[in-house]
Amino acid sequence: MYAVMTLRDLIILVIDENAIRASVIEEGLRQAGHGNVTVIHDVQGVGRIIETLRPDVIVIDLENPNRDMLESMFQLSRSVNRPIAMFVDRSDQSTIEAAVEAGVSAYIVDGLRQERVKPILDMAISRFNAFSKMARELEEARSELENRKIIDRAKGILMKSKGLSEEDAYRLLRKTAMNQNRKIAEIAQSLVMAAGLLEE
Amino acid sequence: MTDGAEITIGFLPLLDSAILIAAAEKGFARDEHIDVNLVRETSWANIRDRVAVGHFEAAHMLAPMPIASNLGLSPLSVPLIAPMALGLGGNAVTASVPLYEDMSGRGMAGDLDPADAGRALKTVIAARSEAGMERLRIAVVHPFSGHNYELRYWLTACGVDPERDVDIIVVPPPLMPDALASGNIDMCCVGEPWNSVAVSRGSGRIITVKARIWRNSPEKVLGVTSRWANAQGDVLDALLRALYRAAEWCAGSDNAEELAAILSRPQWLNVDEKLVLGCLTGALATRPDHIVQVDDFFVRHAKAATFPWQSHALWFYSQMVRWGQCGHSAKNAVIARDSYRPDIYRRALKPLPAPLPGANLKVEGALSRPQPVGASKAGLVLGPDGFFDGRIFDPDAIDAYIAGQNGHRGN
Numbered sequence: 001m002y003a004v005m006t007l008r009d010l011i012i013l014v015i016d017e018n019a020i021r022a023s024v025i026e027e028g029l030r031q032a033g034h035g036n037v038t039v040i041h042d043v044q045g046v047g048r049i050i051e052t053l054r055p056d057v058i059v060i061d062l063e064n065p066n067r068d069m070l071e072s073m074f075q076l077s078r079s080v081n082r083p084i085a086m087f088v089d090r091s092d093q094s095t096i097e098a099a100v101e102a103g104v105s106a107y108i109v110d111g112l113r114q115e116r117v118k119p120i121l122d123m124a125i126s127r128f129n130a131f132s133k134m135a136r137e138l139e140e141a142r143s144e145l146e147n148r149k150i151i152d153r154a155k156g157i158l159m160k161s162k163g164l165s166e167e168d169a170y171r172l173l174r175k176t177a178m179n180q181n182r183k184i185a186e187i188a189q190s191l192v193m194a195a196g197l198l199e200e
Numbered sequence: 201m202t203d204g205a206e207i208t209i210g211f212l213p214l215l216d217s218a219i220l221i222a223a224a225e226k227g228f229a230r231d232e233h234i235d236v237n238l239v240r241e242t243s244w245a246n247i248r249d250r251v252a253v254g255h256f257e258a259a260h261m262l263a264p265m266p267i268a269s270n271l272g273l274s275p276l277s278v279p280l281i282a283p284m285a286l287g288l289g290g291n292a293v294t295a296s297v298p299l300y301e302d303m304s305g306r307g308m309a310g311d312l313d314p315a316d317a318g319r320a321l322k323t324v325i326a327a328r329s330e331a332g333m334e335r336l337r338i339a340v341v342h343p344f345s346g347h348n349y350e351l352r353y354w355l356t357a358c359g360v361d362p363e364r365d366v367d368i369i370v371v372p373p374p375l376m377p378d379a380l381a382s383g384n385i386d387m388c389c390v391g392e393p394w395n396s397v398a399v400s401r402g403s404g405r406i407i408t409v410k411a412r413i414w415r416n417s418p419e420k421v422l423g424v425t426s427r428w429a430n431a432q433g434d435v436l437d438a439l440l441r442a443l444y445r446a447a448e449w450c451a452g453s454d455n456a457e458e459l460a461a462i463l464s465r466p467q468w469l470n471v472d473e474k475l476v477l478g479c480l481t482g483a484l485a486t487r488p489d490h491i492v493q494v495d496d497f498f499v500r501h502a503k504a505a506t507f508p509w510q511s512h513a514l515w516f517y518s519q520m521v522r523w524g525q526c527g528h529s530a531k532n533a534v535i536a537r538d539s540y541r542p543d544i545y546r547r548a549l550k551p552l553p554a555p556l557p558g559a560n561l562k563v564e565g566a567l568s569r570p571q572p573v574g575a576s577k578a579g580l581v582l583g584p585d586g587f588f589d590g591r592i593f594d595p596d597a598i599d600a601y602i603a604g605q606n607g608h609r610g611n
Contacts, residue, residue, distance in 0.1 A: 065372040067245040072370035097253045
């Protein structure tokens with residue numbers, strides 16, 4: 001035995017159907033100095049990939065319906081020749097909770113030292129959370145834009161049918177929304193729909 | 201005492217989530233002053249993990265899952281209990297169209313008889329092996345599932361070795377119809393409505409059913425952590441009462457159409473209402489334009505369908521041993537048995553006019569006809585409960601049963 005062993009690069013497999021999020025994770029791993037990272041988006045044929053790649057760590061998103069399939073392959077020594085234990089087994093409760101909360105799960109080869117794997121999961125958790133936040137903000141921005149468009153259309157309808165100025169049309173929308181305890185965009189939506197029905 | 205209790209329950213889109221969905225949709229939970237929030241999940245692994253970290257107070261679980269967890273066989277093994285079953289039966293075995301035609305060509309009558317289908321399958325496998333063709337690929341939903349065990353039971357009893365003659369893999373239930381269509385798998389054993397969906401899409405034909413392999417046999421349970429059950433006993437009891445009354449409602453033949461309409465909604469199963477109705481009434485379209493009426497296909501309430509029989513837990517355990525998932529010891533058998541909690545079921549349902557079985561275990565497969573049994577109130581009838589090969593499981597003789605099984609032979 002050598003007194004000092006050089007740690008070889010961990011072989012990491014990332015399975016994520018969301019290509020953007022997968023690349024965010026991949027980039028995080030590379031920045032942390034992991035050079036041997038493989039990313040797949042489709043679990044089709046994952047058994048063969050695991051067999052040839054022989055990963056030390058597998059990171060998978062919780063939304064993937066094929067987690068059961070993946071776990072069953074770890075039990076079948078026929079298709080995967082190395083025992084793979086679940087990372088979550090040997091990590092602390094708060095990491096497990098944070099991982100499930102973030103929507104990510106990881107599996108590691110049995111016997112791999114905790115200190116080597118925990119940073120990987122911590123990184124995956126923070127990147128998953130950042131991705132969710134970004135996706136949420138994008139969604140909000142998108143609906144904000146949609147709302148603005150629909151309000152503009154409603155204003156146009158009011159200006160044309162009632163001969164109002166743009167400012168007055170907006171005031172009318174806002175007043176109606178306040179009276180009905182609804183959002184301006186909802187009132188605008190109803191108005192646009194109603195106008196559409198009347199046109200037909 | 202339970203006023204305003206909120207319970208989040210995870211489920212997979214399957215026919216036997218019916219009792220949970222009915223409890224929420226038909227007001228049975230509200231009657232018990234509990235607010236049920238159902239969350240549809242994509243995998244049993246997620247159900248397990250989210251119960252373990254406390255996202256879900258309770259979940260729709262494969263009956264062997266709590267047993268496997270208590271035996272330390274699954275990741276994140278936390279102590280789980282099954283205080284209630286969620287019905288009996290509900291699964292089927294579906295072959296791809298090419299395999300079905302091959303089996304029909306080798307004399308399969310197509311009336312769902314497991315022995316008949318098994319004979320044809322054995323002939324097909326022999327012919328494929330002789331021709332140097334690949335092994336048939338058969339999908340189940342999870343390694344610790346009734347599907348895995350009933351499939352292997354059926355195959356073995358028909359002379360097919362599940363470990364050498366075929367490849368058994370795992371596919372999520374809603375993906376089975378596509379997997380059959382694409383040729384990724386040749387056969388699957390899955391809960392309804394996914395067999396019926398495969399038939400309706402033209403990608404599969406039902407060849408036998410759980411109810412014919414082992415009549416009135418266990419399938420899903422309500423799973424909760426021991427920790428939660430101990431801390432929130434009152435809430436758990438209220439939930440069990442709500443589910444019991446939901447099960448009673450689900451079983452009413454006058455309610456089948458309404459139940460089918462509810463289950464078919466996008467947030468629940470998101471499957472055509474007519475297909476769901478066929479599954480509920482046991483009128484299975486096994487192939488296009490061919491309906492077979494299956495007795496006791498999916499039993500929601502009668503025959504103590506929600507009682508957590510410890511003999512069911514022990515049978516599942518005997519199959520875990522059979523297929524090399526765990527070793528047999530007296531200690532393991534006790535862990536498996538005690539994963540099911542008939543004591544909690546009785547405690548919770550005491551205020552209801554429900555006939556509760558007097559025993560915790562029964563001999564499985566011994567009843568060839570319906571039979572009244574000892575209960576807290578008159579009116580409880582069990583069975584028939586036969587295994588298709590006529591074997592009997594006596595939980596008191598589990599050592600002999602395990603010793604007499606041919607199963608896993610190592611790798």
